[in-house]
Amino acid sequence: MRKTATYPALSNVMKISHLATISFLVVSTISxxxxxxxxxxxxxxxxxxxxxxxxxxxxxxxxxxxDALAHVADDGRAAVVADYGFVSEKDFEAALSAQRRTLETSLNTRAEELATNDKRLTALLAACGFNAIIAIMSAIALYDIVGRQRRRAPDRLAECIESVSSPTTA
Known part of the structure; x- marks a missing residue:
């Protein structure tokens, strides 16, 4: 006849409070x-x-x-604009408008990036806060477990002393 192995029940191996503490620590680690x-x-x-x-x-x-072109005489404006590589004042104004649109686009991109970073920072702070709460709860649970074990130790010692010192009846 083959012998089957028996495993102790889960409650005998690890109490629910131990499981809760370990699960808190696992969640804290994942966080x-x-x-x-x-x-x-x-x-x-x-x-x-x-x-x-x-x-x-x-x-x-x-x-x-x-702004400087506004203070230059009309006959000198074409020469100033030409010195900066533009054919006419209208070309310059068109280039300025295009550059402003490019700046607006880059400002919007930057704003989106900052908003994304703010969302990440919020998630990071939430994870760290959650982690701190879980660590505190785990520490309290572990302290409680150790405290209960220490309170039971004198009771067990007293039981052992009573069993040794009391006469056995045969």
Whole structure:
């Protein structure tokens, strides 16, 4: 006859409070891993900022030229515009309008990127807060488990002493 192995019941091996504590710690670990992934995305190179700076510089310089043209005599405007590589004042105004649209596009891209980063930061803060709460709950649960075991130890010791010191009846 073949002998089958018997396994102790789950409650004998690990109590529910132990399972809850371990599950809290597992959730905390998963939250930490997620937070690390979010932090990695926060430190990616932000290319849109360079585009905003470059386009702002170009628009500001062109706007300065446009403002200066208002103070130049009519017969000298064509020469000033030609010095900057434009055929006419209308070409210059068209180029300035196009550059402003490019700046607006890069500003919108930058705003979207910042909004995405804000969402990631919110998720990161939520994960870290959740992680802290879970760690505190786990520490309290572990402290409670250890405290109960220490309170039971003197009772067990007293039972052992009573069993040894009491005479056995035969």
């Amino acid at each position: 930490s891993i997620g937070a690390i992934g979010i932090v990695a995305h926060q430190y990616t190179v932000q290319r849109s900022a360079a585009q905003v700076v470059a386009n702002t510089a170009v628009v500001e310089r062109m706007q300065g030229l446009s």
